[in-house]
Amino acid sequence: MTSPAAASNSALSGIRVLDLSRILAGPWASQILGDLGADVIKVENPGAGDDTRHWGPPYMADGQGEATAESAYFLCANRNKRSICVDMKSAAGQAQLRELARECDVVIENFKVGGAARFGLDYDSLAAINPRLVYCSITGFGQDGPLASRPGYDFLVQAMGGLMSVTGERDGEPGAGPQKVGVALTDIMTGLYAVIGIQAALAERERSGLGQHVDLALLDVTVATLANQATNYLVGGLNPTRLGNAHPNIVPYQSFVAKDGHLIVAVGNDSQFRRYCEVLGVPELAADERFLTNRDRVQHREQLVPLLQARMLDRDKAEWIRLLEAAGVPAGPINSVADVFAEPQIQAREMQVALPHPLNPDLNLVGNPIRLSRTPVSYRRAPPMLGEHCAEWDD
Secondary structure, three states: OOOHHHHHHOOOOOOEEEEOOOOOHHHHHHHHHHHOOOEEEEEEOOOOOOHHHHOOOOEEEOOOOOEEEEEHHHHOOOOOEEEEEOOOOOHHHHHHHHHHHHOOOEEEEOOOOOHHHHOOOOHHHHHHHOOOOEEEEEEOOOOOOOOOOOOOOHHHHHHHOOOHHHOOOOOOOOOOOOOOOOOOHHHHHHHHHHHHHHHHHHHHHHHHOOOOEEEEEHHHHHHHOOHHHHHHHHHHOOOOOOOOOOOOOOOOEEEEEEOOEEEEEEOOOHHHHHHHHHHHOOHHHHHOOOOOOHHHHHHOHHHHHHHHHHHHOOOOHHHHHHHHHHOOOOEEEOOOHHHHHHOHHHHHOOOEEEOOEOOEOOOEEEOOOOOOOOOOOOOOOOOOOOOOOHHHHHO
16 A cells, blocks of 8 residues: 555645545546545535435445445545534524635535535636635536436436446347446546546646636536547438447457356457457458458348357357457457456556545456556545544634
């Protein structure tokens, strides 16, 4: 575990963040900033704290294996932070937070539009006392527009933003219907975009000396991350539909059923397709004029895929993966989460980190994937208990 002093050698050392957010998108952003060395002060309601503290089970076990009040959900997004309890509804609490904001570089909040202003904690109010402040607001629909006043949740926005319309089995297949992604991906991506916006504003502040307001909306982020699917519509007029595990623009790039279960094959170009057909023992398919190029294969997907699937049933998935990897054809297993953390590559990349908690000396968390050669991320503080650092801050 990296010591608290290591923050002085980190990329964002010297940056102080006042985190007024809760749930996932805001805390995800502030956790990344904390991993990069920022000093993050998490403000929580007295008594209850962040809503996600109660989103369980599961809850972290203590050193004797007994469940604590610390939920796994809260632990995933709140390391490298100090927790203080402040009653934002009180005049004294509001004054305390304004004084904190005066000393901070960044504020992150996810009140409903207009909510922070009721407490005198909106951008205009805080920028008046700290013009260098970078202030990031995260909402469901943004600070303006006809839906701005509505609350937004990841599940709702995955639906409204089109993500669910392209996720799930295709019509006519068993279990067909729109599906949400298995993690709160819109919240996570919004947290990532928030970090990008905050760091861009901090970089610009070096030139102007002034902070600015960063406005992030879950719906905007969902639409932006539709990526090629959105551009398929805007450029090609194609309204994307669900394809299960297949790809709208590349064939074959999907899951197949082997003798003992599922695996994925990700053929990215024509030469890989030729080698794939050779491994399957059907080299004639690569010479078939219907399948010569990726464009041909996308056009004739319905004819090609059943022919490939029939051959995939001949061997176990491990044997296929071994043969395809040897031929330079991307293929791999569909791992469970338990399989992921048993994967030697994940272990080598230190994506599981030990960060002892006051209630559990053996707490393991997911690592940060950012690799910086000179100023690496640091793991200095376990996710805090509610109000754990009130006395430390008073000092």
